[in-house]
Amino acid sequence: MIHHSESLIFDLEEKARKLRVEALEMIHRRGQGHPGGSLSIAEIIAALFFHHLKIDPENPSWEERDRFILSKGHACATLYVALAYRGFFPVEELKTWGHLNSRLQGHPDRLKTPGIEMTSGFLGHGLAIGAGICLAARLKGFKYHTYVLLGDGECQAGILWEGAMTAGKYRLSNLTAILDYNDVQLDGPVHEIMPLEPLREKWRSFNFEVIEINGHNMREILDSLDMVLEIHDRPQVIIAHTTKGKGVSFMENDAFWHGRAPDDEQFVKAKAELLKEES
Amino acid sequence: MEKASFRKAFGEALVEVGAANSNVVVLVADVSSSVMTDYFAEKFPERFFNIGIQEAGMVDVAVGFALSGMIPFINTFAGLFLRTVEQVRTCVSYANTNVKIVGGYAGLSDFKDGPTHHSIMDIAVFRSMPDIVIVGPADATEVKKILPLIAEHEGPCYLRISRADTPLVFDENHKVEIGKGVIIKEGSDVTLIGNGVMVYRCLEASKILEREGIGCRVINIHTIKPIDRELVKDSAEKTGCIVTVEEHSIIGGLGSAVAEVLCDVHPVPLERVGIKDKFAETGPDFETLLDAHGMAVDDIVRAVKLALERKERR
Numbered sequence: 001m002i003h004h005s006e007s008l009i010f011d012l013e014e015k016a017r018k019l020r021v022e023a024l025e026m027i028h029r030r031g032q033g034h035p036g037g038s039l040s041i042a043e044i045i046a047a048l049f050f051h052h053l054k055i056d057p058e059n060p061s062w063e064e065r066d067r068f069i070l071s072k073g074h075a076c077a078t079l080y081v082a083l084a085y086r087g088f089f090p091v092e093e094l095k096t097w098g099h100l101n102s103r104l105q106g107h108p109d110r111l112k113t114p115g116i117e118m119t120s121g122f123l124g125h126g127l128a129i130g131a132g133i134c135l136a137a138r139l140k141g142f143k144y145h146t147y148v149l150l151g152d153g154e155c156q157a158g159i160l161w162e163g164a165m166t167a168g169k170y171r172l173s174n175l176t177a178i179l180d181y182n183d184v185q186l187d188g189p190v191h192e193i194m195p196l197e198p199l200r201e202k203w204r205s206f207n208f209e210v211i212e213i214n215g216h217n218m219r220e221i222l223d224s225l226d227m228v229l230e231i232h233d234r235p236q237v238i239i240a241h242t243t244k245g246k247g248v249s250f251m252e253n254d255a256f257w258h259g260r261a262p263d264d265e266q267f268v269k270a271k272a273e274l275l276k277e278e279s
Numbered sequence: 280m281e282k283a284s285f286r287k288a289f290g291e292a293l294v295e296v297g298a299a300n301s302n303v304v305v306l307v308a309d310v311s312s313s314v315m316t317d318y319f320a321e322k323f324p325e326r327f328f329n330i331g332i333q334e335a336g337m338v339d340v341a342v343g344f345a346l347s348g349m350i351p352f353i354n355t356f357a358g359l360f361l362r363t364v365e366q367v368r369t370c371v372s373y374a375n376t377n378v379k380i381v382g383g384y385a386g387l388s389d390f391k392d393g394p395t396h397h398s399i400m401d402i403a404v405f406r407s408m409p410d411i412v413i414v415g416p417a418d419a420t421e422v423k424k425i426l427p428l429i430a431e432h433e434g435p436c437y438l439r440i441s442r443a444d445t446p447l448v449f450d451e452n453h454k455v456e457i458g459k460g461v462i463i464k465e466g467s468d469v470t471l472i473g474n475g476v477m478v479y480r481c482l483e484a485s486k487i488l489e490r491e492g493i494g495c496r497v498i499n500i501h502t503i504k505p506i507d508r509e510l511v512k513d514s515a516e517k518t519g520c521i522v523t524v525e526e527h528s529i530i531g532g533l534g535s536a537v538a539e540v541l542c543d544v545h546p547v548p549l550e551r552v553g554i555k556d557k558f559a560e561t562g563p564d565f566e567t568l569l570d571a572h573g574m575a576v577d578d579i580v581r582a583v584k585l586a587l588e589r590k591e592r593r
Contacts, residue, residue, distance in 0.1 A: 063348075110346075110374055118346060119374035122365060128336045129370065132343015132351075135328065139304070140347070159366070162336025170328075 016046040023077035057087035071126025072151035088115035128163030153185030168207030182244035215240025280446040288419035290315030292426040314383035338366035345376040357382025357398030372408035386526035388442035393561035403531020415439040417478035460507035466494030470514035484579035520590040529553040548589035550582040
């Protein structure tokens with residue numbers, strides 16, 4: 001396995017911090033959005049967009065690019081920040097989020113935002129769509145890889161398992177699901193609302209290779225992303241154990257912050273906490 | 280009159296479309312021998328995907344194909360596509376993906392299996408979704424003519440295919456264009472606007488009416504959305520009353536689409552023949568079931584007379 005340098009790890013961790021601060025700033029500015037799930041995916045998005053994905057901002061529709069679908073579309077603030085800093089659209093445009101005529105919709109819109117592969121918002125679609133993309137790649141002889149970032153609450157949706165079944169049937173080894181397992185959904189703890197466990201066994205029984213990591217540990221994320229490329233006979237899921245609201249003490253593990261923007265005072269406090277980690 | 284099978288025509292035409300364009304893929308939810316996508320499966324096994332009984336998942340897998348520049352035709356019974364309404368709304372209509380939805384066993388054509396298997400509100404549901412072209416061919420000839428056009432059209436389509444063998448309305452010289460209605464015969468007293476298998480019944484009704492001296496313009500609207508507004512307006516102006524005839528609920532289907540045009544541009548008396556806000560039942564055969572649930576030729580004749588009375592009272 002490739003050894004990732006300390007400087008790469010450090011750089012990506014800083015990118016993740018930037019994603020958190022700016023995503024929260026977007027949510028605060030707009031007074032709308034989903035801070036909890038946007039904060040929990042920061043390291044995963046940083047690893048993908050600033051290191052792992054084969055994408056070209058100059059040519060967003062490059063046919064052989066890797067595909068990324070944010071199936072948990074409500075966490076789009078983090079993705080928008082990543083896309084802007086990767087050069088898919090001007091960073092300045094992040095301020096237009098939610099305005100009329102903005103290219104940045106409340107949830108991802110493939111027709112409006114450069115770099116968004118697929119419209120998402122209502123949960124459960126990403127994996128089956130990813131399966132279709134992988135089947136098409138196989139027919140066309142392309143080698144690109146498709147990554148689908150799932151929420152944990154989303155795993156309660158039947159259609160997600162329809163997609164999993166299809167991916168398993170066709171042994172779509174170019175498909176990787178990444179599960180943001182923060183154990184909090186809109187109404188409360190996932191393990192209370194509708195438990196997912198035993199989750200590892202569920203995915204295994206659907207013919208997925210299962211890798212479990214700490215979703216805030218950059219080295220583990222990078223290693224797992226390398227590992228999935230070595231699996232050639234089945235789709236994979238990276239179960240990333242995360243903390244909802246990660247990095248902001250009063251948001252962590254609290255369903256209250258699933259879909260609510262911080263007020264001015266709360267934002268100042270949150271930002272200070274996120275930046276303080278630097279020292 | 281010679282009869283031909285809609286679904287067989289569809290199955291054969293799909294093979295031709297697949298031969299002409301290697302980007303065409305076919306997905307089915309475990310009903311390939313029923314909706315006759317098995318012809319395609321035999322000819323192009325590498326482009327055929329049986330997804331099992333997961334209609335919603337099939338829509339999303341097709342969306343993935345469409346995002347990759349392929350042209351997926353997805354198949355199950357029309358009534359089962361109601362299970363996929365959110366998938367179609369979000370991932371096909373809103374995301375504007377080039378997915379071709381083929382609702383087989385449409386209307387009451389699965390007479391033997393009863394109302395669970397009938398599909399009498401599919402058009403109403405999908406018609407409300409932006410940018411989905413909705414097509415219901417009148418006979419097997421039209422199925423063959425229109426399928427290549429649907430494959431060429433860039434954007435989502437919903438195609439309705441009957442299970443029935445029905446009389447051929449058109450011959451090989453029939454010309455089809457998506458969005459353009461077809462005047463089958465001219466008449467000046469009333470316009471009969473039919474869709475799908477009911478076009479043939481419109482022609483039968485027009486013969487009875489003509490014997491009574493009532494001249495009928497008969498139109499086939501194979502494309503329910505976008506509807507041929509010009510032709511509806513022209514018919515309203517020329518004949519002064521309209522009767523729509525559809526194998527579907529009168530709520531939200533062809534009758535509603537015509538009513539909307541008339542309201543906008545030229546209100547005239549309109550009578551709607553179809554299923555009157557109820558479920559049908561299991562029947563001994565297709566034609567008997569149509570007769571029993573408000574879509575008999577006599578029902579069309581009665582509707583024309585009502586429309587004419589209303590026109591005269593104006």
